[in-house]
Each structure stands twice: as structure tokens, then as C-alpha cells.
Amino acid sequence: MAFRMDKLTVKGQEAVQAAHSLAEQAGHRQLAPLHLLKGLLSEPDGIPRAILEKIGVNLRQLESQIDGELQRLPSSSGSNMEIGPSRELMQVLEAAQKQADSMQDQFVSTEHLLLAVTKVDDAAKRLLEINGIQEADLLAAMQAVRGGHSVTDQNPEDKYQALEKYGKDLVDLARKGKIDPVI
Structure with a gap:
């Protein structure tokens, strides 16, 4: 099964583009799952970050480990260097498509x-495992974030966590003593 890039959501395309730019800057000839993982985490308010935070992952530590692994990849220099996807990245993209299909989603999003x-x-999977990130935990957090x-469209991430994004948790603020008492 060949992966179709037009089946990615806008944020998914941005993550792949960020991964490509990262590989280009580092002089890597192949786009690996590590680049994609770094690209997924590059969006400060992105869904992947929210999912990983929900399961208690230390994102700074994970990003530092990703950077360390990326530095180990072979690099080359040249003005007209072609960057192609690695076999492992193609497998990740195909697995994401299968995941989207199994969830009856029409597009492949960042969480897929x-x-x-x-x-x-791959090294990216091993880093996730080292940080205690399991597929089942990701699925549960993903369902919670997606609500x-x-x-069904190429921009679903805007619909997720609408209350957290646009509302205030008054109970939480009251517990922290950050609102005036109600009389």
C-alpha cells in the first residue's frame, strides 16, 4: 500500500514538513521516524504534546533524547542533496493510515x-519505550484528547479540547486560590 500525502491533515503535513526541514538542516539524506517524532513535537500547542503530557511524559527529556539520537545519524553536505523517506518512515506512514482506517477516520492526523x-x-520507538510510552496509554490519552x-476533514485538531482551549476551569482555579470568593 502506497501512502498518499493528501490524506494527511494540515497539522500532519506541517509535522512532515518540519521533519523534512530538520533533516535538511542536519544534512541527513533520509527522513527517519526520529525526524517525524521531532516534527510532531515541534508544535507547542499540538495534539501529540497534549497526549504525551496527559500520560505524564517529561517532554524536555524526550526532546533532548531525540536530539541526541538525531546527532548520531550520518550526515553529508551538498547544495543539491535529495532527501528521501527511509523504509522505516514509510512503514510508520502506512501504519498511521491503517490506524486511521481502523478508527474510521477519513484523514491521517498527528495522533495517528x-x-x-x-x-x-526504530530508534524513535525505542525512545518512546525508554520513556515508558506504551501504545495502550497513547490510545487512551488520544481518546480523551479527541473527546x-x-x-472527517483536514483540520480536525482545532475541534479537540475546545473547553481547555477557550474556557476556564473555575473549580481548579478556586482550589489554587486564584479567584475571588463568591458571596
Whole structure:
């Protein structure tokens, strides 16, 4: 099965583009799952970050480990260097498509890509495992973040966590003593 890039959501395309730019800057000839993982985490308010935070992952530590692994990859220099996807990255993309299909989503979103990284044996998967990130935990956090929404268009991430994004948790603020008492 060949992966179709037009089946990615806008944020998914941005993550792949960020991964490509990262590989280009580092002089890597192949785009690996590590680049994709770094690209997925590059969006400060992105869904992958929210999912990983929900399961208690130390994101700074994970990003530092990703950077360390990326520095180990072979690099080359040249003005007209072609960067192609590695076999492992293609497997990740295909696994993400299968995940989206199994969830009856019409597009592959960033959370499908994150989940797919856990399915392909690569340095990125090993880093996730080292940090205690399991597929089942990701799935549970993914369902909580998505709130029952399915991916039916290319910009579903805007619909997730709408209350957290646009509302205030008054109970939490009251517990922290950050609101005036109500009389």
C-alpha cells in the first residue's frame, strides 16, 4: 500500500514538513521516524504534546533524547542533496493510515502518526519505550484528547479540547486560590 500525502491533515503535513526541514538542516539524506517524532513535537500547542503530557511524559527529556539520537545519524553536505523517506518512515506512514482506517477516520492526523511510531521498530520507538510510552496509554490519552471526535476533514485538531482551549476551569482555579470568593 502506497501512502498518499493528501490524506494527511494540515497539522500532519506541517509535522512532515518540519521533519523534512530538520533533516535538511542536519544534512541527513533520509527522513527517519526520529525526524517525524521531532516534527510532531515541534508544535507547542499540538495534539501529540497534549497526549504525551496527559500520560505524564517529561517532554524536555524526550526532546533532548531525540536530539541526541538525531546527532548520531550520518550526515553529508551538498547544495543539491535529495532527501528521501527511509523504509522505516514509510512503514510508520502506512501504519498511521491503517490506524486511521481502523478508527474510521477519513484523514491521517498527528495522533495517528504518533501512535504509528510505536509500531515500527526504530530508534524513535525505542525512545518512546525508554520513556515508558506504551501504545495502550497513547490510545487512551488520544481518546480523551479527541473527546469522541473523528477525523472527517483536514483540520480536525482545532475541534479537540475546545473547553481547555477557550474556557476556564473555575473549580481548579478556586482550589489554587486564584479567584475571588463568591458571596
